[in-house]
Amino acid sequence: MREEAIAKVAVIDLGGQYAHLIARRIREQGVYAELYYPWEADEAVSESSAIVLSGGPSSVWESRHDTVVEKALALDKPILGICYGHQLLAKVLGGTVGPSPSPEFGPTLVEVLRAESILQGFPSRIKVWMSHNDAVLEPPEASKVLARSEGSPVAAFSLNDRIFGVQWHPEVHHSELGIELIDNWLRIAKIPREWRPGDLIQDLIDYVRGTVGDSIALSAVSGGVDSTVATVIAHRALGDRLHAVIIDHGFHPAGEVKRAVKVLRELGINLKVIDASGDFYAALEGVEDPEEKRRVFGGVYARILEREAKQVGAEYLIQGTIYPDVIESGGRKGADKIKSHHNVAGLPKRFGLRLVEPLRLFYKDEVRVIGEKLGIPEEVLYKQPVPGPALAIRVEGRITPELVEIARKANRIVAEEVEKRGLARQLWQYFAVVTRSRATGVKGDKRAYGIVIAVRIVESRDAMTANPYRAEWGLLEAIASRITSEIPEATRVVYDITSKPPGTIEWE
Numbered sequence: 006m007r008e009e010a011i012a013k014v015a016v017i018d019l020g021g022q023y024a025h026l027i028a029r030r031i032r033e034q035g036v037y038a039e040l041y042y043p044w045e046a047d048e049a050v051s052e053s054s055a056i057v058l059s060g061g062p063s064s065v066w067e068s069r070h071d072t073v074v075e076k077a078l079a080l081d082k083p084i085l086g087i088c089y090g091h092q093l094l095a096k097v098l099g100g101t102v103g104p105s106p107s108p109e110f111g112p113t114l115v116e117v118l119r120a121e122s123i124l125q126g127f128p129s130r131i132k133v134w135m136s137h138n139d140a141v142l143e144p145p146e147a148s149k150v151l152a153r154s155e156g157s158p159v160a161a162f163s164l165n166d167r168i169f170g171v172q173w174h175p176e177v178h179h180s181e182l183g184i185e186l187i188d189n190w191l192r193i194a195k196i197p198r199e200w201r202p203g204d205l206i207q208d209l210i211d212y213v214r215g216t217v218g219d220s221i222a223l224s225a226v227s228g229g230v231d232s233t234v235a236t237v238i239a240h241r242a243l244g245d246r247l248h249a250v251i252i253d254h255g256f257h258p259a260g261e262v263k264r265a266v267k268v269l270r271e272l273g274i275n276l277k278v279i280d281a282s283g284d285f286y287a288a289l290e291g292v293e294d295p296e297e298k299r300r301v302f303g304g305v306y307a308r309i310l311e312r313e314a315k316q317v318g319a320e321y322l323i324q325g326t327i328y329p330d331v332i333e334s335g336g337r338k339g340a341d342k343i344k345s346h347h348n349v350a351g352l353p354k355r356f357g358l359r360l361v362e363p364l365r366l367f368y369k370d371e372v373r374v375i376g377e378k379l380g381i382p383e384e385v386l387y388k389q390p391v392p393g394p395a396l397a398i399r400v401e402g403r404i405t406p407e408l409v410e411i412a413r414k415a416n417r418i419v420a421e422e423v424e425k426r427g428l429a430r431q432l433w434q435y436f437a438v439v440t441r442s443r444a445t446g447v448k449g450d451k452r453a454y455g456i457v458i459a460v461r462i463v464e465s466r467d468a469m470t471a472n473p474y475r476a477e478w479g480l481l482e483a484i485a486s487r488i489t490s491e492i493p494e495a496t497r498v499v500y501d502i503t504s505k506p507p508g509t510i511e512w513e
Contacts, residue, residue, distance in 0.1 A: 012196050014038040015053035017046060017073055019089055021060030022506070025469050026176040027087065029368065030187050031057075035198030039366065046073040055083040055194045058090025060174060064139055065089070065096045083194035084168045085123075088137060091161075091170035098145035098164065107156035109135035112179065115154045115161075122163045123171070123189045124151050133173035133180040140172065166193060202371040203378040206238070209363045213242035216361050217321050223314050223358065224249040224323035225306075226276070227393065228257075228265025231325030231364060233272075233385050234376040238363050239323040240274055248317045249274050252309055254302075255282025256395040256409060259417045268385055281309050285397070286406065293402045295513030302394040311357045322358040326365050327372060329468045370466060389420075389434050390468065398513040401441040411494055412439045415458050418487045422480060423462065432474055433465035437488070438501075438512045446489070446496030455496035458488050462500075463510055471505040 014031050018024040018040045031038035038057075041049035050056055056077045063070070074097040077084050086094035096102045113135040120127045141159035144150050148168075152161035157172045169190060175183035191198075213222075217239075224236040226249050239247050249269065253262050262278065269276050288305045292298050310322060364372055369390070376386045392398055396412045415437035423435045442457040460481070465471035485498035501508075 011037050011199050012054040013052065014055045014057060014191075014196065015049035016040050016057045016059060017049060017077075017090070018042055019059045019061035019070055019073075019093070020063060021088065021090075023174055023176050024059035027057055027059055029466070029469070030176045030184060031191070032200055032368070032371070033184070034188055034191055035200050036191055036196050037200040043070055043073050046076050050077045050080055050082065053082070054196050055085075055191075058084065058086040058094060060088030060090060060136070063089060065092050065102050071097055078168075081167070083190070083196075085190050086168075086170040087176070088135075088172060088174060091172050092137075092139055092141055094168065094170045095141040095145055095159065095162065098148070098168070100141055100145040100148070100159070100162075101143035102139055103142050105138055105140035105156040106158075108138045109154065109156040110137075111135065113154055113156070113173065115152050115157075115173065117152050119149060119151045122149075122151065122166060122193060123169050123186050124161065125189050126185065127182055131181040133175075133183070134177050135173050137172060141170070201374075202367060203374045206375060206378055209238050209375070210242045213239050213323070213361055213363055217243060217246070219246075220321060221246045221248065221317060221319045222321040222323050222361065223247075223310060223317065223319040225310060226251050226265065226269060226274075227325075227391070228261055228268070228385070229325070229388060229391060230369065230376055230381075230386050231327050231372055233265075233269065233325070233381055234372050234379065235323055235325035235362070235364050236269070236274060237272060237376075237379050237381060239361070240272075245275065247275065247323070248313075248319060249276045250310070250313055251276065251278050252306060253278055253280045253282060254285040254306070254395070254397075255406075256285070256397040258391060258395065258420075259413050261391070261395075264384075268382060272381065277313075279309060279313065281305070284309065286404070289397060289404050291403060295398060298397060298404075298513065299394060302397060306393075307356050314358055320359060321361050324360055324362050325372075326360075326362040327367055327369055328365065329368065331365060368466075369468060387430055389429070389432070389436075392511055398511055399436060400439045401513065408439050411456065411458075411492055412437065414492050415439065415488055415495070418491065419460055419462075419484055422484050422487070426480060428480075431464070433463050433468065433471060434510055435460075435462040435474075437461070440512075444497040448489075448493075448496070453496050456492075456494050457497045457499060458492070458495050459512070460484055460498060460500050461510070461512070463505070465505075465510070468510060471510050473502040473504060476500070 016028045028038040092102045115133050117127045140157045144159045144162045148162045148164040150159050154160045160172045163169050175186040226232045226236050288301050373386045396409050399412045400408045419437050438459040440457045444457050446453045462474040463471040488495050488498050
């Protein structure tokens with residue numbers, strides 16, 4: 006597949022919460038990077054140009070990760086160890102690791118002893134992000150100590166300009182010159198900067214064509230950027246052998262289906278709209294648990310696709326699955342399932358169609374670059390993400406048509422107020438949730454007891470992490486005023502200021 010044609014960095018995920026960010030930052034420097042788990046180390050180190058060992062919660066004296074490092078060292082490839090990976094690397098190379106004289110968490114001042122190699126061009130002191138109890142106390146033999154801090158006598162080291170370790174997390178934005186450190190390492194490793202998602206369109210087309218062969222494929226389109234880009238790629242690969250469908254499940258935001266149909270047909274896509282709202286409402290009646298909602302939704306979704314596939318003779322299903330979907334759904338072996346995506350872990354195990362996911366290794370902003378090269382309109386490329394089950398998971402607890410309509414109105418109000426202020430392009434998502442909570446209010450000089458609507462507005466690059474948007478008061482006031490005025494059932498509006506992690510972007 007396409008990742009084999011270019012240089013690749015393997016990021017070995019040793020359990021660190023920021024492991025995915027390491028791969029993300031490397032990609033931003035024009036180098037393809039992918040996460041691997043320790044049991045995938047043989048494949049990772051043999052196929053990759055360089056290796057990164059991530060952070061993690063383990064102690065080097067309790068872990069069984071030494072063999073991962075030994076395999077990487079045996080192939081003499083450039084290695085960068087970060088936090089726990091730094092300690093593990095130092096231990097295997099003969100250095101001394103033990104309890105830190107002063108455990109460091111959060112912003113930490115580091116003294117740069119040698120402004121060279123991965124610290125080339127650095128000032129004498131930088132503020133970085135640390136999170137560790139253990140530390141490298143003595144460096145491996147013949148290595149150079151590049152930096153130190155109060156709690157890390159060996160905060161960074163190098164060995165033979167091939168092996169490097171840093172105690173801090175350069176991948177997080179809290180660390181000064183973190184991107185520069187990664188850039189320096191890639192330069193020293195002499196890895197070509199050839200990862201340009203927009204240049205890989207022909208590879209993706211060839212991948213779909215080669216996978217599907219002479220068969221017929223079905224494409225499930227929602228109208229969002231991921232499914233639209235995947236469908237356009239498949240259309241270029243298969244032509245009339247691609248049958249695209251939009252399943253109208255009854256939970257789309259206002260006007261979503263109509264807009265999607267217009268855009269896709271203008272792109273020359275052979276499209277069919279399937280009205281299945283009755284099927285979804287019947288299946289979801291009485292379901293309260295959010296994971297069960299996603300599972301039930303995925304089951305109905307799959308049955309409809311299988312039925313449609315039989316009608317057109319399709320054997321394959323094209324999907325717009327992207328990398329964050331795979332990670333959150335536990336789609337990678339060993340990954341924890343945060344929530345099931347209806348098109349990844351939400352599908353039944355005996356799904357009758359073979360999946361083709363040309364965007365599975367990409368982040369959303371990379372997909373947007375591909376879409377731009379394909380000529381897809383900006384209104385689709387920069388449309389805010391909507392989860393597959395849409396408003397079905399923006400109503401807490403049991404779903405009724407009345408509650409879904411309240412969610413639809415509240416979401417429309419939030420979108421209108423955000424977009425008329427020109428904020429859409431700088432925000433990742435903005436929406437409203439109909440909560441299970443009820444609150445007392447006053448309407449028309451009378452007591453009212455109604456629904457609490459939660460508003461969520463976040464900023465993100467790739468949905469793997471997110472920060473709440475620091476909205477100006479006028480925006481929040483306008484949203485709250487309109488919701489309580491235009492939706493009689495709503496008596497109160499609250500604003501969600503939770504980051505991801507610990508929260509997720511969607512509530513359910």
